[in-house]
Amino acid sequence: MFNSFRTTNSTGLINKDKKINFTFNGTIYHGYEGDTLASALIANGVHLVGRSFKYHRPRGFLGVGVEEPNAMVQLHDGNKSEPNIIATEVELVEGLKAKSQNCWPSVQFDIGEINNVLNRFFPAGFYYKTFMWPKSFWMKIYEPFIRKAAGMGKAPLLPDPDRYEHNYEHCDVLVVGSGPSGLASALAAAKNGARVILAEDKPNFGGSLLTDEVTIGNMSGKEWASDTISQLKSMPNVILKKRSQVFGYYDHNMTVMIERVSDHIENPSKYTPRQRLHYIRAGEVIVSTGSIERPISFGNNDRPGIVLASAAKEYMKVYETLVGKKPIIFTNNDTAYSTALEFIKNDIEPIIVDTRDSSNGELVKEVQQKGISIKFNSGIADTKGHLKINSAIIGKLDSSKESFISEETVECDCICMSGGWTPTVHLSSQAGNKLKFNEDIDAFVPDKKRQKETAIGAANGSFTLNQSLAEGFQVGFDLSNKFTDQNNPTNSPNSNEPSYEKHEKLWCMPLPSGKKPKRFIDFQNDVAVSDVELAIREGFRSIEHVKRYTTLGMAGDQGKTSNLNGLQYVSKIEKKIVPEVGHTTFRPPYTPVTIGAIVGREVGNHYLPTRKSPIHTWHEENNAVFVAAGLWQRPRYYPRGSEDMNSAVNREAANVRKNVGICDVTTLGKIDIKGPDAPEFLNRVYTNAWLKLPVGKARYGVMLREDGMVFDDGTTSRLSENHFHMTTTTAQAANVLSHLEYYLQVVWPDLDVNVLSTTEQWSGIAVAGPKSRDLLSKLFPDVDMSNEGLPFMGLVDSSIDGIKARIYRISFSGELAYEVNVESNYGLYIWKKIMEEGQSFDIQPYGTEALSTLRIEMGHVAGxxxxxxxxxxxVGLNSMVSQKKDFIGKRSLSKDAFTESDRQTIVGLVPLDKKTKIPEGSHIIEDNSAVAPIPKLGHVSSSCWSVEYNNPFSIAIIKDGKNKIGKNLYAVSPLKDISIPVEVVSSHYVDPEGSRVRS
Amino acid sequence: MLEIKCPYCGKRSQNEFSYGGDATIKRPQLGEEISTEDWDNFVYYRDNPRGKHSELWHHVSGCRQWFKVSRDTATHEIFDTCKMNEDFNV
Known part of the structure; x- marks a missing residue:
């Protein structure tokens, strides 16, 4: 029975000498090299692959490629497991494991099929109607239940072990699809000298030429395709990509393509990515994406074994596989006759059912000449067979074609249906092309373009080979001429294909007499004709509403086979023509893309760049626990032995207050400011005065946004007359630079000032504590470190071991403190030097937590x-605001709301029990027993354990803060369900006079 | 992703730039007496046109220059870009 559905000829593209073993639902099968999972299963007689989304109906293959709506499987297991993979797109590889989805306990016997029996209880909009009340049920009962029932496969819970890469490409002309028009345009553009990328989703180039019996020049279509590909391959200006789907078309001709690099390789080498995502910025995009065959809606048209006629033909011609041995061809047009002829070639006589009264097409005649009779003016009314089709009820249509006159039952094992062809306009539509309806082919085609995109061939509604080739050569030449001056056109060769008669405008069969079987339109979303009828009966008129109510054309499938049949049916009921009904929006991605490919290499630690100080290795060696500060990794604290965070932080902070501490402040933003107008510029940027700052002095500055809010703060020092060194907070460094550039370039271009980030050029080391002067005196014996020699806010240049150092006497901790700046490369050396010399002063490193503790105690503000x-x-910085000059944001400060005296202002809080730490973010309220809504006075912004007083201390911003000092209030945290009685104190908890920094 | 022509560097992808708002807004002069209404118009109020819009962009991951872009807010078509001291050609 294995591979009993193979053809006996070997004209296809599989290699029967190479067997490939795979497992489906636990059974081991084999296929051949070149097979897809779909073709290999069909060759083994397996049609039942899954259960449908809503009704759990048994489903098989409908298509042969991206159009497949049913055959979604779960691939692999463990961390490589991947859900919702279209089996027709999976190339067979040794050891492949796949299983069915949306079924339990098995695809043959699925409990969920009860939904099919109960289908009248699951109409369109079922969820909207049913789960409306009681409201409280939604979160706890309905939502989890629906969530469990929804979806198809299972997302893996383990991290994806595969590697995905991103690539950026630029080209003159991107050709999407390698059928006749695509090949022609790529050849013409490339021969004219343009840089061309040709993308093909399938493992073989050629598109319809691989299955159509045509001749081009003196070659068969298939030979011409392979000849053209060899020509393109030899040209240095051409990139050929197979297994590559262009799935998205974004602004300014940015397209995104997914390449399946190693999915089809048994043992890919170690660093080969599984898939590669290409961002292609193309000068011009040629959309030669071809067309997709339309199904026909008839009773139970979703049984396994019912396929598109073109798919049946491709299975035979490319994969040497028969979808069945007793086929019925059901069509409203001529193209399905080529499938019939292919069966005949394999000695199988199909039954042909044609809705039309007659046809004189060449293929129809050829079939008739072979002695096959055709049931014209007929349609399929219904089908039978639970897990696989076993018979069809064929009806004779009446003259109106609205009902059947007579019905007969015919045995069969497959139905190959064709409702004509739909141009694949998804990419054009994504590009913003306003589509128009073409009455001749009853489908939408691209019309008014918004971007540099041109559809050709079947995607443009040009269904004959001659037309496709002519368009391809012409458009390829015309567009490439925009980029080259070679003016070298390529002539279109003569071609030959059968002539076709017109299709019939009939895509939905009448119901069989006395029965109401479901006639599906959208297989993936389980939307039947009756659902569309219901939506319209319930008043949904806009096609966008019908889509959302019924789910027609949604999700991964994006309506590839269902869109037009849905529209056609709506237009029929509404008695409107299709263009009036309009069409829904096609959205990227055209085919599902695995999340790993979108993320690429930006996973784990590569999610963001990591910035490390030059002293980082020392911190690591000394047991630092790190914390992310923006992109920077900063030491948070340095635990000793079994210390927990709190005790380490308290020890580090206390040591700064008592002895001396050392802290890596390299991450602070630093900006070099130069130019004759630099003082004037700073005077406009900061709220305080800068014109008279002496050379060799630093000053604390606050800058505002135009709306009056504090933007950033830091110290800036004057190095020479026209040269300043600005520091910013770590978090705002980049924003401050952009802000300065904005004012210099946009607002005041007359100011002669240059700004440059020097954050990474300097390593900053803070040395803080009462013993810092003695330590630095020892390190820099040449410098007079006395209060007179280097006063608070002074700076001096010196050196250690020949390394230039700049010493600022500035303090964030509120202690006597200095900041030593050296060129980055020497940061680690100087740090070690200070540590070494500091041993006799009981020096200890401190991290960001202790840094916070020290500044909170002092009431210094931060982020x-x-x-x-x-x-x-x-925030208590009013004394920093000059009344004499104008500056950025000043006008806002005099607005009414900003001058109210009871604004929320900064205070300190101490818990009455002197024990309970107040969570940051707590609300401050006056009356703990009040009934909600309780007026909120403000919030806690920063909390610490005061090492000076050995009790918790917090900074809060509360209404009329100054007048609340001395009062008892409550800090409440509803999240932690606590309420802490607190006393309001000054935010300057330690050394309010600021005597230590000046000591 | 848009492709923006920096007047200093040439065509680059949008992810090298940051957006800077309406380019026609003029900051009031320093020290100028200005009504609250006029000040609020400068700080807060912006037109939100559908169609042609003159705006600022900053080439943050490039030359760090601010410049002007004339862009259609509906279609994202960029008609022209120019330096701060220049005017659009179209």
């Missing part, structure tokens, strides 16, 4: 207070 909602007044 938590400068959160974009506070003006200088709110």
């Amino acid at each position: 938590a207070e400068l959160d974009g909602r506070t003006i200088p007044f709110d």
Whole structure:
């Protein structure tokens, strides 16, 4: 029985000398090299592959490629498991494991099929109607239940072990699809000298030429395709990509293509990516994506064994596989007759059912000449067979074709149906092309383009080979001429194909007498004719509403086989022509793309770049626990032995207050500012005065946004008359630079000033604590470190071991402190040097947690207070605001709301029990017993354990803060369900006079 | 992803740039007496046109220059770009 559905000829593209073993639902089968999972299963007589989305109906293959709506499987297991893979797109590879989805316990016997029996309880809009009340049921009962029932495959829970890469490409002309028109345009463009990328989704180039019996020049279509490909391959200006699907068309001709690099290789080499995502910025895009065959809606038209006629032909011609041995061809047009002829070639006589009254097409005649009679004016009314079709009820249509006159039952094992062809307009539509309806082919074709995109061939509604080739050569030449001056056209060769008669405008069969079987339109979303009828009966008129109510044309499939049949049926009921009904929006991706490919290499630690200080290795060696500060990795604390975070932080902070601490502040933003107008510029940027800052002095500055909110703060020092060194917070460094550039380039271009980031050129080391002066005196014996020699906010240049160092006497901790800056490369050396010399002063490193503790105790503001909602007044910086000059944001400060005296302002909080730490983010309220809604006075912005007083301390921003000092309030955290009685104190908890920094 | 022609560097992908808002807004002069209404118009109020829009972009991951872009907000078509001290040609 294995491979009993193979043809005896070997004109296809599989290699019967190479067997490939695979497993489907636990059974081991074999196929051949060149097979897809679909063709190999069909060759083994397996049609039942899955269960449908809503009704759990048995489903088989409908198509042979991307159009397949049913045959979605779960591939592999463990961490490589991948759901919802279209079996027709999976190339067979040794050891492949696949299983059916949406069924339990098995695809043959599926409990969920009860939904099919109960189908009258699951009409369109079922969920909207049923789960409306009681409202409280939604979150706990309905939603989890629906979530469990919804979806098809199972997402793996383990990390994806595969490697995915991203690639950026630029070309003059991108050709999407390698059928006759695509090959012609690529050849013409390439011969004219343009840089061309040709993308083909399938493993073989050629498109319809691989299955159609045509001649081009003196070659068969298939030979011409392979000859053209060899020509293109030899040209250096051409990139050929097979197994590559262009799935998205975005702005400015940016397209995205997914390449299946090693899915089809048994043992890919170690660093070969599984898939590669290409971002292609193309000068011009040629959409030669061909067309997809339309199904026909008839009773139970979804049984396994019912396929598209073109798919049956491709299975025979490319994969040497028979979809059945007792076929019925059911069509409204001539093209399906080529499938009939292919069966005849394999000594199988099909039954042919044609809705039309007659046809004189060449293929029809050829079939008739072979002695096959055709049932014209007939249609299929219904089918039978539970897990696989076994018979069809063929009816004679009446003259109106609205009902059947007579019905007969005919045995069969497959039905190959054809409702004509739909141009694949998805990419053009994504590009913004306004489609138009072409009455001749009853389908939408691209019309008014918004981007540099041109559809040709079947995608443009040109269904004859001559037309396709002519368009291809012409468009390829015309478009490439925009990029080259070779003016070298290629002539279109003569071609020969059978002539076709017109199709019939009939895509939905009448119901059989006395029965109401489901006639499906959208197989993937289980939408039947009755669902569309119901939606319209219930008042949905817009096609977009009908789509959402019924789910027609949604999800992974994007309506590839269902869109037009749905529209046609709506237009029929509504008695409107299709263009009036319009069409829904086609959205990317055209075919499903695995998330791993979209993410690419940006996973784990590569999700964002990591910035490390030059001293990082020392921190690592000394047991630092790191914390992310933007992209930077900063030491958070350095635990000793079994210390937990709190004790380590308290020890580090206390040591700064008592002895001396050392902290890596390299991450602070640094900006070099130069130019004759630099002082004037700083005077406009900062709220305080800068014109008279002496050379060799630093000053603390606050900058605002135009809306008056504090933007950033830091110290800036004057190195020479026209040269300043600005520091910013770590978090705002990039934004401050952009802000300065904006004002210099856009607002005040007359100012002669240059700004440049020097963050990475300097390594900054803070040395803080009462013993810092003695330590630095020892390190820099040449420098007078006395209060007179280097006063608070002074700076001096010196050196250690010949390394230039700049010493600033600035302090964030509120202690006597210095900041030593050296060229980045020497940061680690100087750090070690200070540590070594500092041993006799009991030096200890401190991390960002202790840094926070020290600044919170002092009432120094940081990001938590400068959160974009506070003006200088709110955070105790009013003394920094000059009344004499104008600066960025000043006008806002005099607005009514900003001058109210009871604004929320900064205070300190101490819990009454002196024990309970107040969670950051807690609300401050006055009356703990009040009934909701309780007026909120403000919130806690920063909390620490005060090492000075050995109790918790917090900074809060509360309404009329100054007048609340001394009062008892409550800090409440509904999240942690706690309420802490607190006393309001000054935010300057330690050394409010600031005597230590000046000592 | 848009493709933007930086007047200094040439065509680059959008991810090298950051958007800077309406290019026609003029900041009031320093020290200028200005009504709250006019100030609020400068700080907060912006037109949101459908169609042609003159706007600022900043080549942050490139030359770090601010420049002007004339763009259709509906179709994203970019008609022209120019330096701050230049005017659009179209």
